[in-house]
Amino acid sequence: MGNIIKVQKGTKDILPQEMGLWYKMEDNARRIFTNAGYGEIRTPIFEATELFARGVGDTTDIVNKEMYTFEKSERSLTLRPENTAGVVRSYIENGMHRISAPVKLWYKGPMFRYERPQAGRQRQFHQVGVEMFGIKDSTADAEIIELAVSYLNSLGLNDLEVEINSLGCPECRENFKKTLKEVLKPYYNDLCDDCKTRYEKNPLRLLDCKVESCKNIFEKPEVKSVIQGDFICDECAEHFNELKSYLDVLGIKYTVNKLLVRGLDYYNRTVFEIKSNNLGSQNAVCGGGRYDTLVSNLGGQETPAIGFAMGMERLYSLLEKEDESKLDAFVVSTDKKEALKLVKYLRDNNIKTDFDFNAKKFTKQMEKASKVSKYAVILGEDEISSGKVSVKNLETSEQITVDKTEVISSLK
Numbered sequence: 001m002g003n004i005i006k007v008q009k010g011t012k013d014i015l016p017q018e019m020g021l022w023y024k025m026e027d028n029a030r031r032i033f034t035n036a037g038y039g040e041i042r043t044p045i046f047e048a049t050e051l052f053a054r055g056v057g058d059t060t061d062i063v064n065k066e067m068y069t070f071e072k073s074e075r076s077l078t079l080r081p082e083n084t085a086g087v088v089r090s091y092i093e094n095g096m097h098r099i100s101a102p103v104k105l106w107y108k109g110p111m112f113r114y115e116r117p118q119a120g121r122q123r124q125f126h127q128v129g130v131e132m133f134g135i136k137d138s139t140a141d142a143e144i145i146e147l148a149v150s151y152l153n154s155l156g157l158n159d160l161e162v163e164i165n166s167l168g169c170p171e172c173r174e175n176f177k178k179t180l181k182e183v184l185k186p187y188y189n190d191l192c193d194d195c196k197t198r199y200e201k202n203p204l205r206l207l208d209c210k211v212e213s214c215k216n217i218f219e220k221p222e223v224k225s226v227i228q229g230d231f232i233c234d235e236c237a238e239h240f241n242e243l244k245s246y247l248d249v250l251g252i253k254y255t256v257n258k259l260l261v262r263g264l265d266y267y268n269r270t271v272f273e274i275k276s277n278n279l280g281s282q283n284a285v286c287g288g289g290r291y292d293t294l295v296s297n298l299g300g301q302e303t304p305a306i307g308f309a310m311g312m313e314r315l316y317s318l319l320e321k322e323d324e325s326k327l328d329a330f331v332v333s334t335d336k337k338e339a340l341k342l343v344k345y346l347r348d349n350n351i352k353t354d355f356d357f358n359a360k361k362f363t364k365q366m367e368k369a370s371k372v373s374k375y376a377v378i379l380g381e382d383e384i385s386s387g388k389v390s391v392k393n394l395e396t397s398e399q400i401t402v403d404k405t406e407v408i409s410s411l412k
């Protein structure tokens with residue numbers, strides 16, 4: 001016998017008994033996003049490596065450390081670590097700018113990041129997300145955040161914290177980066193190694209550092225006043241203020257978190273995250289924001305855009321687990337032919353049904369029924385001769401005998 005081969009670290013099988021909640025996440029996404037005018041898009045799972053290097057940004061952890069990259073026919077390919085870059089590629093390639101704005105797309109599917117696995121963090125995980133192209137106005141930002149909250153609410157998730165921030169436009173951000181570097185210069189040697197690199201390459205990402213000694217530096221009064229200060233230009237400030245007023249109108253509670261910078265390079269202006277208080281350290285169920293320069297950076301026309309993605313495994317861990325494995329009905333009969341006919345009839349009428357292929361004794365079948373089903377549908381000799389069936393509630397032991405024609409309605 002050979003060795004047993006196991007599932008890879010950071011990956012998981014999703015088993016039949018878990019599927020009910022996955023269907024629910026997918027069905028609600030389809031219903032809610034379709035109602036808001038979003039069409040589903042399915043892009044390939046691998047793309048040219050360059051798409052992510054240019055799209056997500058070559059100073060990000062995702063591109064530097066976490067990509068599954070491989071070569072085929074001298075081409076460098078990468079399993080998608082996220083889907084915004086792929087959707088933008090498709091938007092450009094399929095000439096979607098010719099469709100009158102906004103172009104609204106949603107997606108679901110597996111993503112791949114070579115991260116250190118822990119609760120809520122996998123190497124293969126699933127995202128459901130939306131992207132909207134063509135609208136610069138902050139009503140789009142409000143719609144996107146509202147859509148995320150509505151979707152989460154539809155799954156019964158209400159204990160949520162919406163955090164928002166504005167990163168400003170490239171111009172105001174340049175000023176901020178300069179000021180931030182100046183105020184941090186005296187502390188440069190005390191920064192962690194990652195932050196030393198960020199200081200040179202992407203100072204904004206410093207704010208995202210989780211290392212205690214760096215966080216202490218950000219608490220120094222002169223540093224804090226730079227971080228908490230209003231660096232964004234008047235136009236960006238107005239865009240952000242409008243968004244806040246729209247969220248107020250929609251009754252969406254939020255907090256402004258000036259440390260929220262997100263781990264991908266393509267964002268400008270609005271960024272947001274939705275956190276659940278019921279998750280551990282990996283508590284972000286949703287992340288998103290505006291990316292007005294990504295379409296042109298990837299060779300398309302200048303097109304404002306905004307979107308979000310949610311981690312479905314994280315959502316799953318928050319959902320109320322139902323026992324998905326139970327059948328609606330288990331047919332108990334000593335007559336195999338009658339059993340086969342009744343099983344088919346019940347299944348044809350959308351009743352989740354099974355029976356015992358081994359057709360053991362009646363009592364054995366009843367035992368099995370109580371383990372696997374909510375109801376037993378009994379076809380004993382009396383029932384068969386009188387054209388009736390008995391329906392037994394296996395939780396309460398209540399039993400009624402009905403005409404065969406009434407079995408569906410009595411089960412429902």
Ligand code: HAM
Nearest residue numbers: 082084121122125284285286287288289307308309311
């Ligand atoms: P992200 O913040 O990298 O953004 O990922 C979005 C969500 O995916 C996270 O909030 C988290 O719930 C989930 N997630 C990320 N990494 C993992 C992991 N290793 N294991 C489990 N869940 C994970 C994006 O991906 C952007 N593309 C979102 C976006 C769309 N921005 C604009 N449009």
